[in-house]
Amino acid sequence: MNAPISSFDPFALVETSAAQVRVASPCGRLSLRARGDLAPLNAALGLTLPEKIGQRVSAGNLEAICLGPDEWKLETETGAVAGIEEACAKVYAELPHALVDISAREATFVIEGVRAAELLTLGCPRDIATIEVGTGRRTVFDGATVLIWRDGESSFRMDVWNSFAPHLFALLDTGCRELAAEAA
Amino acid sequence: MSEYRVSGRGRIDTAQPVSFTFDGATYRGFKGDTVASALLANGVHLMGRSFKYHRPRGAVAAGSEEPNALIGTRRGAGRFEPNTRATVQEIWNGLETSSQNKYPSLKFDVGAVNDAAYMLFSAGFYYKTFMWPKSFWDKVYEPFIRAAAGLGVSPTEEDPDTYASRNLHCDVLIVGAGPSGLAAARAAAAKGVSVVLVDENAEAGGTLLSEPQARIDGKPAWDWLASELAALREMGVRIMTRTTAIGYYHQNMIGLCEKLTDHLAELPADTPRERLWRVRARQVVLAQGALEKPLVFHGNDRPGVMLAGSAQTYLNRYGVLVGKRPVVLTCHDSAWYAAFDLHRAGAKVQAIVDTRGSVREELVSEAKSLGIPVKLSHTASATSGRLRVSSIRVNPVSGNTVGAGEKIACDAVLMSGGWTPSLHLFSHTKGKLAWDDDRTTFLPDVTPEDCVIAGASRGLWGIEAALTDGAEKGRAVADALGVAGNAVAYAVEDDRTGTGVSHKELPTDRSPGKAKAFVDYQNDVTAKDLRLAVREGMRSIEHVKRYTTNGMATDQGKMSNINGLNIASDALGKKQPQVGLTTFRPPYTPTSFGAFAGYHRGAHFELTRKTQIDAWAEENGAVFEPVGQWRRAWYFPKPGEDMDAAVRRECKATRSSVGIFDASTLGKIEVVGPDAVEFMNRMYTNPWTKLAPGRCRYGLLLGDDGYIRDDGVIGRMTEDRFHVTTTTGGAARVLNMMEDYLQTEWPDLNVWLTSTTEQWSTIALNGPNAAKLLQPFVEGVTLTEEAFPHMSCVECTVAGMPARLFRVSFTGEIGFEVNVPAPMGRKLWETLWEAGQQYDITVYGTETMHVLRAEKGYIIVGQDTDGTVTPYDCGMGWAVGKKKPDFVGMRGLARPDLVAEGRKQFVGLLTEDGSKLEEGAQIVFDPKQQIPMTMVGHVTSSYESEEVGQPIALALVQGGQNRMGDTVYIPMPDRTIAAKITSTIFVDPENARLKI
Amino acid sequence: MLLIHCPYCEETLPEAEFAHAGQAHIIRPENPSAQTDEEWESFLFIRSNVKGPHYERWRHLHGCGRFFNAVRDTVSDRFLTTYKAGAPRPDLETLTGEVK
Known part of the structure; x- marks a missing residue:
């Protein structure tokens, strides 16, 4: 093929x-990397990021899976990516992280x-x-x-x-x- | 019914006759027969010729240990397999089989002269014979060895079958579905325990299939077997037949080869021929049983001489009498039962000859009551018969004296040298063996794996003993898994237990030096060969094995190892455990390459990555080349064009108007975080602090040894976010290297790496009209020198698609790389292609990309560099940040060898005669020097160049940067080419063409 | 094929998910430029060739992506332990003692 x-x-x-x-x-997919106290990101995303590798948590149209000790993949609707980027950007100063759009x-x-x-x-x-x-x-x-x-x-x-x-x-x-x- | 078929016996289905051919003649058998059992039913013993001496041979066994009856099997075009054991291959209507190692025919074979000249072919004859004169090697010896080497004939056509593989995880894997395996399965299969029971035979049962006389728990053995198998299935035990455990690997990984179609007349759709299972079991039970040993005496290889236990199997499992007037020759009780079974089935056993002086009274009296003559304390010294045994010569033995021989006429000799546990898989585990002096054999001792041995595999004899031991071992593995196994007990009537002794070669009244007493049938190794090897200085059993080839090829010691050991240790004057056993290696039985390849053949041979634009390239006639795992468009020939013409046209069009190129395979890594710039400063040679967002820079990545590892253009998208590109082939390696430094050396840095190679489709536009073509589609930036200078990057919209636009050039022309979300790539490509028609846009492939970059002297990492080249060697000192405290490779660049004079440096070459150099060609300063010449460098890249007007080359030459204008020489097989050292930049050294 | 315990995923998984990454506990010097040629040579190139328990690095390449350390017996090819990057080197005698 x-x-x-x-x-x-x-x-x-x-x-x-x-x-x-x-x-x-x-769908919308994002790679999220962060460490330390995740509270700001949890608040921005509206869910509690799972901390055990392989675990999943979802809230509304957003689902997060833990892939590594400092790595999550977020899945959501295509149109929701920008909103998540915006929400996370607001807590970047407080909790530095990497958020990369990998939808495509x-x-x-x-x-x-x-x-x-x-x-x-x-x-x-x-x-x-x-x-x-x-x-x-x-x-x-x-x-x-x-x-x-x-x-x-x-x-x-x-x-x-x-x-x-x-x-x-x-x-x-x-x-x-x-x-x-x-x-x- | 065939002449030797016994009605009412065996497990064959006489309602389903099957016809097949052997060497062109048609034979009839029944469903359930093997090729060997069906041929024997027809009175055919001669099934092949031996490998070295071409001696006539018949089946000596009835299972996978068969060394002689190797045949070719054919099922139409492409489906030919050599070296199949006739004792294993089931027959089906239309099966074509043929014998091996014969010319012109099995019955008359000219290769048999080797047999007459056997004195020449003694142990180590290869080493001795093919020594001198040297001139004979090419013309005489090698062709001879090649012609003689190898068993069977390789298939010549492509195999049309498919092969499969699967991973399986289970709690308990049991190898062997004989009594001990069945009992282990029953005991271990507690609730929640997954049990897999495998057997290489077409049906489960093992010994029970050959011993229908036994009664288990009051039921006839075969009735018990049927109900037990049904019960096990009911309990959830997975029973796999025609499935051989070929190897035992680390941590309870067992390889299984399951044969799915070789026994079927019609091939079902979507069904592979074989499937390789990789099983990971928490506990393993090896219940492989024991193998019967041949006796070693002169003429023990004549067709009709076979193992007594196998004769019993042919009778009881297949309903075949292997002879009507057999002689039984044994040193173990088990063969007596074979004699009784055959006698009762209608054969007239001529004699039971036992080497032992006394044998259990009940056996002797039963023989007498059946009227079978018994000869105790006897040896065998010869057999006769041309293509089938017709008599055996036996002699009384008293102490060390062998008495006069007596000939007994017969049509089969059923021998038993006792039994040896099947130690193969156990040995794969690096398990230790313990010598058992009573049984004269090695038994399994300790293994590092979670593995237990049950039944005859550990020297137990008899069905009840095997069942009891199997049940015990099954409970033991359940215990190890932390569950309670099932309690089971068995009562067996008419069980056949017994004992025996073990021998080296049998004593004879004739010269042992002239005896052809075979130890390894398949490799034609005799007792005399083993003794000769010891006489000639072989002390280690491994050396004896290699010198004589004993136990090699498909045998892997199944029949020959213990007999070989007994003889070698006798010759060495040592006890067997002091001599030791050769290594049993996987696979247990020969396994097809197809099974190992599995799904990975044809189009699925290896992982091939394709871009979103690959399909367009294919539709537009691209020729592809592999680059790493990717396939990339190499060039796009128009009708009638060869590669040179296509590349010339593509180059010219790009330099004169605009070319389009799929650069999607370039590796891309998003580096994000507050410490992104610090990380970049530490990883790459270049300084990054002052690079403003919206600008990009060529980055050079070294190893800590100071050598170039990778390169690529890197854009700073925002303060904390870099878009790093890598070479196509280097993407995964670079990300791994970056992660390594980040995770293990600098875990304090707040920066993270994400692979975005596949997030983007990357389309490169190059040429004087590139900006003109692109501008109308771009929103958010104006493509002018002022607004978007060379080495800029921006997030914008191109043709309505979100894009990252880079102004970069790998051609020396005005260049852009447009990154859009990957699935949009083809749409953008087609949009630009259509709009580009007004500029005669030309698509180019990787070859043109290579030419255009070489004309500008841009390196390709891995082509112009080879892992020993520094930035300074390449004239790229400008890319090395001088003021940085450290970066990967900085200290390496100061190593004594890297700052020494006379390093090979990157230069251009123009040949004096205008010919094109060969990439990889060696360079010398003085063409008249003596051979071997001093080589001072080599050509790394070489192309025809339309733009330059003659071929150009790039090279690494000792001290090259100080040799501009010098002439160097490239000696080729037919002539020496002179070339002038030039700058690496052949086109537009001022970079004027980069300006919009 | 070996089974390897990933100290981050806390699962024991087939070797096919992992990549070997050389000898462990070789620390890149804080200031490489202060290293003598001999010291730098040793850092770059000199590795032990142990018969027996060996400290080495692996990466859970197809899993969590983490580099971690391991002690593997090069004779038996058995992992004695695995531990997170940055964790101290485990004591060999305790480890081999446990195994025996």
Whole structure:
């Protein structure tokens, strides 16, 4: 598959009895870095940033996931990015931090279906069972760094950098068919 | 029914006949047969020729340890596999198989002259024979070795099958689904414990498949097996058959190769041929059982001579009598049972020959009651028969005296040299082995892994012992996991237990020096070879192995190791544990390259990154080149153009009007925080404090050794925010290096790094018309010399898209780099492309980019530099901040070697004859000096240059900056080229063209 | 493939998520320019080649991105411990004692 990610249609890219993969609609994404007392940022964002790696917290249309001891990823609606930047800028003097808009950097595959968790084992060496529902982890899938969000027992999102998407989708596509053939 | 098929026996499905071919002849068997069992049912023992002597060989075993019956299997075009064991390959309608190592035919093979000349081919013959004269090496020896080397013939066509891989995490992995493995699974499979049970065979059961006479808990063995497997599945145990544990790696990682389609006549859709599993188990139970050893005597390799336990398997599992008049030759009780089974199934056992003086009375009396002659205290000294054994010569032994031989006519010899635990996977763990003198074998001792051994793998004998031990080990691993295992006990009737002794080669009344008593069938290693190796000075068992090739290739010691050790230790006059065992290496059985490659072949071979504009480039005829993980448009040939012509046109168009280039792959890092400028001062050679927001600067990154690591244009977007660009290939490396310094050396700095390479699509416009083309689309800045001078950057809007606009040039022309959010890249590209038509806009690729930058003397890190080049070597001392207290590489630049005279320095070269130099060519000052000449540098970049009117080159030359105008020489294979040293800047040294 | 405990994520994870980053506890001098040539050479190039427990650095490249330190036995290829960057060097005798 040669198509760059921007040309994917939003409907299911592959769907079998085992799992389906589709591309999520674009959203606002920000990388937030800070350390120390996070109270000013919590106030600006209107949520309490989780401090355990992999934990998620959401408030309204904003969701934050902790990716490192001083790193969070924020996801929100596309139109809400500017407002968040503005709110955080106001507390920059009080709590220096880095906020970088990465909305355009990546795409998200939504991976669902009875064998969705097993589909991930084709490319991910870590134990998928250790990613509890409602958490997420940055990990590796078929050689590329990805962020896996587990929204349900059999419902995942995988954030990937644009340029990796065709390669990673090719494996997910093969895997959906392989798992379906196995069940047949 | 075939001649040797016993009706009512075996687990084959006689309702499903199967036909297949072997060496062109069609044979019939049944579903459930292997190639070997089906051939044996048809009375065919001759299945191959040996590797070195081309001796006729038949199946000696019935499982994956088979060394002889290696065949090629074919399923239409591309689907050919050599060295498949006939004892493992299941038959299906239409399967084509062929024997190996024969010419012109299996029955008449000219290579068998090697056998007659076997004295020449003794241990170490490669080392001895191919020594001299030297001139023979190319023409005689090497072609001979190449022709003779390797088992089987490689496939020549691309493999149309697909392969897969998967990761699996479980609590308990049990290798081997025989009695001990089954019992371990039952005991360990407590609630909440995930248990995986794997077996290399087509069906689970192990020994039970060959011993239907046993009754477990009152049920016939096969009924018990069926209900036990159903119960285990019910309990959630994952049972995987045709799945071989090929290797045991660190921290309980086991590699499994699952064969999915080799047994099927029709290939199902979307199903890979094989799948490699990477299993991480908290606890591992090795229940691999034991392997039967051959006896070592003259002629022990003749077709029809096979392991007694295997003959029992052929009968009980496949319903095949391997002979009608077999002789049993043994030193272990187990072969007596094989004799009884075959006799009762209709064979007339000619004799049971046991090397031992006394054998359990019940065995002897049962033999007598069946009318089988028994010969105790006997040895075997020979067999006869051309393509199949027709007699065996046995001799009485009394003390050290071997009596006169007696020939017994037979059509099969069933031998047993006792049993050796399968130690392979245990040894992969670096586990220690302990010598057991009673059983004359090594047993598993301690391992660093969380692993236990059960059943025959640790020397236990009999079904009840294996079941009991398996259950105990299953509970032990449950304990280790902190759960209570299931309590189980087993009662077994008609169990066959027994003992035996172990031998080196069997005693003979003939000259042992002339005996062809094979230890390793596959590599044609005899007892005599092992003794010769010791005589010639090999002391270590590892040296003996390499000198003789004992235990190499697919055997990996399965059949040969213990016999080889017994003989070598006897020759060395040492006990076996003092001699030690050679290393068992993974994979346990031969594994296809496909299984290891998995999904990574064809288009998915490796990760290939593509930009948002890649598809446009493809639609517009680009030729691509790989750069790091990216594929980039290299040049855009028009019909009829070759690369040179296309690049010439692209260069000319860019310098005369405007060129468009996809620069999206450039690495980008956003450096943000109050200490951003301090961090930049410390990382890069340049001073950053005075760089105003809205301005950018060329930055040079060194290692602490003082050598150039990377470069790129860096813009200061705001006081606390830098937009850093890196080379395409260096992006990840640079970010890693920056994180390293930031996290571990300067954790006090309030600054953070974010990769934004993929946030932006970056489109470069270069040429005298670049500003004119771009201006109408830009809101927020005027593209004039005053408002937006060279080396400016700004956040603005381009064609309605939010953009970061840089005025930079890597061509020497007026240049802009427009960054827009990545998915908008193609839209902007097409907008500019359309608007650019009025200026005859030309798209160019990386090759033209390289030419244009070389004409200006701009370096490419990694092409013009090689990790030993400093900024001063490159004439870029101007980029080094002199007043800074420190930066990465500052102290390095003061190292004695880096300030010494005569360093290689970056210069331009113009050849005197106008020819183009070769990149990488070595440079000398004096072309008339003696060879080897003193090399003083090399060509780093070389291109045709339309603009200059002749080819240009860049080079590193010793003291080059003080040699302007000198002539240097580039010796090539056919001539020596003279070139003049020039400035690195070939075009517009005043930078007049940068002005709008 | 090894299992490595990330002291930041507090999880034990497959080696494929990590990158090796050389010997640990080599501190870049505060003022490099004050270093003699010999001192600077030693900082840049001289590394130990330990048979047994070895202090080394790893990065949780595909995870939290942190550099951290580890003690790994180069003979058994086992990690004896991992700890955060900046934490003091753990005592080898205690560690190896625990393992035995």
